[in-house]
Amino acid sequence: MSIGGESLSHTTDVKPQGTPRISGYEAAARKAEVHRNILLTIPALLVLVLAASGPLLVMLLYSFLAPGDYGGVVWQPSVDGWFRVFLTRDIFDDTLMLQDAHVTIFWRSIKLSSMTTVLCILLGFPTAYFIATRSDQTRNLWLFLITIPFWTNLLIRTFAIMEIIRNEGIVNNLLIFVGVIDVPVQMLYTDFAIMVGMTYVYLPLMILPLYASMEKLDFGLVEAGYDLYATRFRVLRRVILPLVKPGLVAGSILVFIPSLGAYVTPRVLGGGKNMMLGNLIELQFGQGQNWPLGAALSIALLAIVMVALIVYVRTAQRSTQAHG
Amino acid sequence: MRHSSTDTASGGTSAIEAVNVTKTFGSGDEAVHALKDVSVTIRENEFFTLLGPSGCGKTTLLRLIAGFDHQTEGTILLHGEDISLLPPFKRPVNTVFQNYALFPHMTVAQNIGFGLEMLRKPKAEIENTVGGMLRLVKMEELKTRRTDQISGGQQQRVALARALAPRPRVLLLDEPLSALDYKLRKDMQIELKRLQLETGITFIFVTHDQEEALTMSDRLAVMNAGRIRQIGTPREIYDHPAERFVADFIGDTNFLTADLLSADGGAISVRLTSGREITLECDHPAAASRHLTLAVRPEQVRLTADGSASPLNGVLENIVYFGTDTHYHLRLQDGGSFTARLQNSRERQELFAEGDQLGIVFDPETVQVLRD
Numbered sequence: 001m002s003i004g005g006e007s008l009s010h011t012t013d014v015k016p017q018g019t020p021r022i023s024g025y026e027a028a029a030r031k032a033e034v035h036r037n038i039l040l041t042i043p044a045l046l047v048l049v050l051a052a053s054g055p056l057l058v059m060l061l062y063s064f065l066a067p068g069d070y071g072g073v074v075w076q077p078s079v080d081g082w083f084r085v086f087l088t089r090d091i092f093d094d095t096l097m098l099q100d101a102h103v104t105i106f107w108r109s110i111k112l113s114s115m116t117t118v119l120c121i122l123l124g125f126p127t128a129y130f131i132a133t134r135s136d137q138t139r140n141l142w143l144f145l146i147t148i149p150f151w152t153n154l155l156i157r158t159f160a161i162m163e164i165i166r167n168e169g170i171v172n173n174l175l176i177f178v179g180v181i182d183v184p185v186q187m188l189y190t191d192f193a194i195m196v197g198m199t200y201v202y203l204p205l206m207i208l209p210l211y212a213s214m215e216k217l218d219f220g221l222v223e224a225g226y227d228l229y230a231t232r233f234r235v236l237r238r239v240i241l242p243l244v245k246p247g248l249v250a251g252s253i254l255v256f257i258p259s260l261g262a263y264v265t266p267r268v269l270g271g272g273k274n275m276m277l278g279n280l281i282e283l284q285f286g287q288g289q290n291w292p293l294g295a296a297l298s299i300a301l302l303a304i305v306m307v308a309l310i311v312y313v314r315t316a317q318r319s320t321q322a323h324g
Numbered sequence: 325m326r327h328s329s330t331d332t333a334s335g336g337t338s339a340i341e342a343v344n345v346t347k348t349f350g351s352g353d354e355a356v357h358a359l360k361d362v363s364v365t366i367r368e369n370e371f372f373t374l375l376g377p378s379g380c381g382k383t384t385l386l387r388l389i390a391g392f393d394h395q396t397e398g399t400i401l402l403h404g405e406d407i408s409l410l411p412p413f414k415r416p417v418n419t420v421f422q423n424y425a426l427f428p429h430m431t432v433a434q435n436i437g438f439g440l441e442m443l444r445k446p447k448a449e450i451e452n453t454v455g456g457m458l459r460l461v462k463m464e465e466l467k468t469r470r471t472d473q474i475s476g477g478q479q480q481r482v483a484l485a486r487a488l489a490p491r492p493r494v495l496l497l498d499e500p501l502s503a504l505d506y507k508l509r510k511d512m513q514i515e516l517k518r519l520q521l522e523t524g525i526t527f528i529f530v531t532h533d534q535e536e537a538l539t540m541s542d543r544l545a546v547m548n549a550g551r552i553r554q555i556g557t558p559r560e561i562y563d564h565p566a567e568r569f570v571a572d573f574i575g576d577t578n579f580l581t582a583d584l585l586s587a588d589g590g591a592i593s594v595r596l597t598s599g600r601e602i603t604l605e606c607d608h609p610a611a612a613s614r615h616l617t618l619a620v621r622p623e624q625v626r627l628t629a630d631g632s633a634s635p636l637n638g639v640l641e642n643i644v645y646f647g648t649d650t651h652y653h654l655r656l657q658d659g660g661s662f663t664a665r666l667q668n669s670r671e672r673q674e675l676f677a678e679g680d681q682l683g684i685v686f687d688p689e690t691v692q693v694l695r696d
Contacts, residue, residue: 223392224425226412228439229490238438242429 056302063295071289081292085300102280102297109277110304112191112266113259116198117206120255121248123199124206128247129240131207132214143211146204154201158268161197162188189271197265202258206251213247249316257305277301338404339494339526340366340389345398347384358384359395360550366494366528367543368403371520373529375537376547377573382530385547386496389528391415402493413442418487419496423503424479426471432482433458433467439490457485460519477508484516488523497529501536513540534574538562546570567695571619578625578662579694580618580636592693594618597658600635606693617694622665624690627652627676631683638662640680654682 066078088099131142149157164170167184175181187193217240225235241248263278270276275283277297284294347359359381366372374382387393389400391412399408407415418439426435436457440450458464461481466474471482480500487495497516501509517540520527531537537544538558545555546569554566565571568579582594585601593603594616604618631637638654641661645668652664662684676682 218423218425220421220423220425221427223412224419224421224427225438226392227390227417227419228486229413229442230438231413231442234442239427 059295059298063292063299065292067290067292069289071285071291073291078292081290081294081296084290084293085296105275105277105280106304108191108274109260112195112198112276113256113262115195116202116259117252117256119195119199120203120206121252124203124210124251125248128207128210128214131211132217133219139215143208146207149200149204154264155268157201158197158265161193161200162268165193165196188269189273191270191274193269194262194266194274194276197269198259198262201262201265202255205254205258209250209254210244210247213244217243245316249312253309253312256308260305260308261301337368338365339368339370339402340364340528341401341404342385342389343399343401345385345388345395345400347381347388347393348396357550359388362398362550362552364545364552364555366526368526369524371517371527371529371540371542373531373537373541373544374547375531375534375544375573378532380547381550382532382547383498386419386498386528386530389494390417390419390496416490416493417496418490418492418494419498420483420487420500422498422500424483424500426479426482426486428471431468431470432463432474435471435482436485436489438486443490453489457489460488460522461485477504477512480504480512481515484519488519488525491523492525494526494528497527499531500529501531502533509536516540538574546573548573563692565619565692565694568617568619571692571694576622576663576665578620578622580620580660582616582618584614584616596635597656597660598636602635602688602691604688604691604693619692619694620686621690622651622663623649623667624686625664626685627664627666628683628685629676629680631681634683634685636662636684638682638684640676640678640682643676643678652676652682654684 062073063081064077064079065073066076066080068074084099086099086102088097089095090097127146131139131146134142162169165187166172167186167188169188171187172181172184176184187196221239221243222235225239226232230238260276261278262276263282266274266276266279270279272279281294281297281301284290284297288294342362342364345359345362346357349356349358362381362385374385376382384393388395391407391410391414395408399406401407402415402417427438430438433454437450437454440453445453454467455464458467461484463478463481463485466478471479474482480503483500500516501512504512513536516527516529529537529540538561541558543555543557544561546553546561548569554561554570556564561570562574565574565577571577571579580596582596585593585595587593587606590605591603592606593601595601628634636656638656640652641655642653644651644653647668649665649667652666654662654664656662664684
């Protein structure tokens with residue numbers, strides 16, 4: 001994730017210098033290099049245009065068309081899809097009303113994604129710190145262990161969580177056995193279950209960039225902090241946090257964005273009742289048979305992500321500048 | 325014993341006192357004994373140097389005083405109070421780190437004010453002290469710069485100001501000059517000495533550079549393999565090294581073996597390998613052993629063309645010109661090598677050629693009898 005990392009690194013400032021004069025030969029060599037670089041980027045550009053921008057344009061187009069009776073679209077311009085993202089007409093008197101269900105789902109998506117991000121920071125930060133302070137060989141072992149969950153299919157892992165937190169699952173049985181509770185606590189099919197599931201899935205995406213920042217951290221600076229009368233907490237806040245911020249920003253982005261569009265986890269652990277945006281979008285393309293609405297919702301999701309990204313990176317940048 | 329008589333806190337109160345300090349890293353077969361039963365007293369307002377080769381334990385001792393590591397055994401007293409159990413942020417001791425460890429996300433002024441800020445000093449006082457420190461290290465114009473935008477020598481000065489700003493009782497300096505080039509290092513040596521005199525703070529300076537240690541210190545401790553070998557003023561250490569390691573580590577030395585003939589109070593009579601007998605002053609128990617090691621500094625030696633009356637004779641093998649002086653490398657009759665360093669002056673016209681048979685003359689008072 002270079003967005004957060006690059007823009008926040010402390011080395012980007014270049015000391016002002018006069019424009020160096022270059023010889024004709026050097027100019028030619030540079031020109032050749034520019035040509036070579038353009039050539040080298042063509043394959044990646046092609047993939048990006050065809051695989052990313054292409055589908056996006058199709059979605060944008062569909063969102064402004066009318067829905068077909070059995071799914072698909074008819075070639076007839078309409079803003080009905082966009083209209084229905086947040087609004088609905090009363091079935092009796094046609095008055096405009098807020099689409100409560102959609103608002104709830106948007107709100108739940110943003111809330112759960114934010115909470116997942118915070119939870120991932122709280123769990124990931126100490127983990128990354130722990131790994132970064134081990135010896136070289138032990139570090140690699142720990143990193144390897146962190147990546148093991150990626151080897152198993154997401155759906156299977158999600159079902160495994162279901163097994164742990166369902167009413168007759170391990171957690172409830174254990175709590176009843178110990179005597180903390182008498183009847184099982186309903187955890188499955190709640191927002192809590194979705195949050196736990198997403199935290200589990202996205203935690204490595206927080207740990208890895210955080211670890212990358214911390215590995216570069218000079219622990220001599222931590223000692224310098226202690227030496228200058230900073231307590232452990234103040235060393236964390238004044239020395240470590242500002243210096244690992246690029247990793248923190250990158251990790252938060254990597255967790256927040258996929259959480260917002262998560263589909264499998266809320267579908268399985270939320271039980272179809274507690275929908276998130278991904279499920280709502282899928283519903284429109286499937287059962288709902290309203291492709292323009294689905295397309296409009298997708299683009300709305302994209303817009304939220306963009307806004308969140310811009311706000312996050314801006315604030316992160318500002319606080320870095322305030323320090324420097 | 326001349327070498328240990330200065331180890332007591334007779335000349336003022338003690339700032340730091342290490343009592344029987346031992347530090348062991350790891351355990352079992354892999355245990356590394358970084359410090360072995362080290363005791364030293366560092367006086368108040370003193371420029372004290374810990375000198376030794378890398379791995380001798382000097383940095384470990386410094387880290388124990390700072391509180392970054394904890395001793396396996398023994399106690400460390402600061403002005404008579406046991407600080408062994410205090411975390412580093414509760415010890416009125418600051419460190420200048422070898423790589424400076426300046427906070428890269430703060431300006432020069434913020435770095436210098438950090439310690440005061442952590443001590444929750446009032447804002448006005450912080451600003452005042454930071455201003456004073458910036459003046460002291462001559463960095464006023466660069467106070468808003470970030471630490472990666474200033475040169476190595478400037479970073480060094482900021483690190484010093486940052487450590488001095490909270491007015492610690494003791495300032496620890498961990499090879500702070502090793503990253504600087506020769507000229508800058510010379511300037512900083514004078515600067516450090518000036519700061520120490522101006523602030524009146526006890527400086528404990530760690531270095532492997534004997535020249536630095538000799539020129540800057542009030543007293544120094546020579547360390548090797550986890551032990552303190554000798555403590556004294558630079559002159560005491562240089563002129564009267566107590567043992568072979570110290571004599572070898574500080575300056576250049578010629579080692580001679582000799583047999584003890586007789587001891588009479590402070591004077592002993594020995595026979596050199598050349599067969600000549602000389603009488604030396606020696607007041608320590610090493611004189612009781614039969615075979616002795618003597619140390620002679622190369623600059624305390626004269627060479628004569630006529631070797632009939634001199635205690636040693638040798639063949640001149642090599643002449644190296646050093647500008648201020650010339651080094652003459654000789655081969656002794658017993659096969660050992662010997663170096664004489666003669667100052668180049670206008671009067672010195674007596675020139676020797678390689679291959680000459682020369683006499684080596686020295687004053688018995690300049691000869692040190694070493695302990696083994």
